[in-house]
Amino acid sequence: MYNFLLYAHSWLRWVILVLALITIVKSFIGSRGGLTYSKSDKAISSAFVGCIHLMFLLGLGLYFTSPYAFNAFGGDTSVMKNATLRYWAVEHVFVMLVAIALISIGKAKAKRATVDQEKFKKQLIFFGLGLIVMLSRIPWTETARLFRF
Numbered sequence: 001m002y003n004f005l006l007y008a009h010s011w012l013r014w015v016i017l018v019l020a021l022i023t024i025v026k027s028f029i030g031s032r033g034g035l036t037y038s039k040s041d042k043a044i045s046s047a048f049v050g051c052i053h054l055m056f057l058l059g060l061g062l063y064f065t066s067p068y069a070f071n072a073f074g075g076d077t078s079v080m081k082n083a084t085l086r087y088w089a090v091e092h093v094f095v096m097l098v099a100i101a102l103i104s105i106g107k108a109k110a111k112r113a114t115v116d117q118e119k120f121k122k123q124l125i126f127f128g129l130g131l132i133v134m135l136s137r138i139p140w141t142e143t144a145r146l147f148r149f
């Protein structure tokens with residue numbers, strides 16, 4: 001179970017990053033005016049937010065199966081004093097939850113906006129911030145975690 005969650009969580013990151021780039025670039029162009037918020041814009045942003053929520057569920061599953069998260073607390077292991085454990089058990093989770101919240105708020109605000117340009121603007125701001133926050137807690141330097149086979 002742990003391996004399935006880890007691989008799914010790992011690969012879904014790439015799907016999320018591609019969808020984030022497409023929807024943010026489109027939102028940037030749309031926020032300058034003159035573009036209609038089309039069915040495909042709605043579909044891509046919904047796919048992005050859907051994947052983010054799926055990531056949350058996979059992450060939650062990982063949190064309780066990974067040796068680096070919930071299981072690291074307890075005993076006499078001091079999570080906060082160990083940089084690796086602190087990263088996975090606290091920093092990664094907390095920062096990703098902030099990113100997920102920003103992206104979900106952006107989706108809700110874009111949905112409520114009545115003018116197309118506003119929809120694009122809300123997505124640009126909240127998805128953009130969410131992406132920056134997310135990028136800050138992906139372990140880019142650990143090559144074994146980049147593409148799992």
Ligand code: HEM
Pocket residue numbers: 006009010013016052055056058059060062063066067068069088092093096097099100134138139144145146148
């Ligand atoms: C959209 C948000 C998220 C992204 C982009 C993301 C990305 C990642 C990436 C790239 C890894 C490394 C995977 C690997 O080793 O191949 C990872 C690991 C992990 N993630 Fe996330 N994550 C997100 C949200 C979450 C959330 C919300 C939780 C917990 C509730 C979580 C819990 C974990 C845990 C515990 C690991 C460590 C697994 C291990 O090595 O044992 N993640 N995440």
